[in-house]
Amino acid sequence: MRGRRGGFAFAVFPSLFLWASAASQAATLIHAGRVIDGVSDTVKTNQTVVVDAGKITAIEPGYRTPAAGDRVIDLKQGTLLPGLFDMHVHLSGEYSKNSEINSYKRNEADFAIDSVVHAERTLLAGFTTVRDLGDEYRETISLRNAINAGKLPGPRIIAAGKAIGTTGGHADPTNGWARRFPSNPGPDDGVINGVDDARKAVRQRYKDGSDTIKITATGGVLSIAKSGSNPQFTEEEVRAIVSTARDYGFKVAAHAHGAEGIKRAVRGGVDTIEHGTFLDDEGIKLMKERGTFYVPTISAGNWVYQQAQNADFFPAVVRPKALAVGPQIQATFAKAYKAGVKILFGTDTGVSKHGDNAHEFKLMVDNGMPPMEAIRVATSAPAKFLDLDDKVGSIAVGKLGELVGVPGNPLEDITAMERVVFVMKDNTVYKAP
């Protein structure tokens, strides 16, 4: 990779190696048993994909013999795919039994350092682009900058910075605190009440260097608050957020579980509904009319449901919410997909463990989405949504060499997506078979 480690073979895990792209002009030749390009339904077999100076320069049938200095990646037994997108992660956190007490103990540097570890884990799991939908201290903006500068291995990050909620709402960072602590945050810390605050919070995120806006339109499972689904913004507040966001070129993502909060967010003009747990028929109709995307995050629903089987894992106020959400989110995904709501792949990783992102593929396929479509909603569809489709999200000549390899055929066994053997980004091979 570029930067301080350049030129050294570097052990990431015992079986994985990160090494610098050669200083010469040598190309990387990937001999792929199958190529899924992220766009078409056709799978090409026995192909050579050539990456030179970070770009795909050729895709040809057969296994091309390397020229002197070329590097060959042997993926003849596997499948080559575009680098994967996860449209909902939280790189600087990972939920644990200690999360509530940790909110009093952890400083900015703790979050920042963890985010570096999680970013590398995410990249090695095959995710070359992520949307980070909320941090604590804007640390994911610094992380994004460091990765873009080649200082650290990690995915391309579309960062929201601090999420925006209302007083006592899901993104209020002081929920559950004793009143002796400062507990009346404002727009800077992501808490708004009214349209003026809403505009100020969006403008602050522009100043912070955010790439996108995240709001918490309803209660959430893991916050220290009673309801996981009540509406927490007025429609007027959502509209103020969205119209201000447009001034600055931001898209808006809305965390929303309850049906009423989902509908206010959709009518208010947000671009994506995250989780969407209790989405009703009217909400489905509205989302289709407006073209609002759905990011289901079945992984998070499943994970909290599993942890909630243990009576001691969550704070008492959280457990009943976790038990209710898990099974419902799968049913909602199945229904929304069948109804034709536009879907983008997202996991809410940081609830579940970093590096396990690809388990979402199995959850989507188990709930009715064909494997090829599950791959498309994690590649070309999010690339288009993020206006990155001229660079990434598909395998085509001229696109960046952001590529992932899995063993076998993911169309026959979608869990192959969880066993990534090859990752390339920024003209660097981070993982090789």
Ligand SMILES: [Zn+2]
């Ligand atoms: Zn989230």
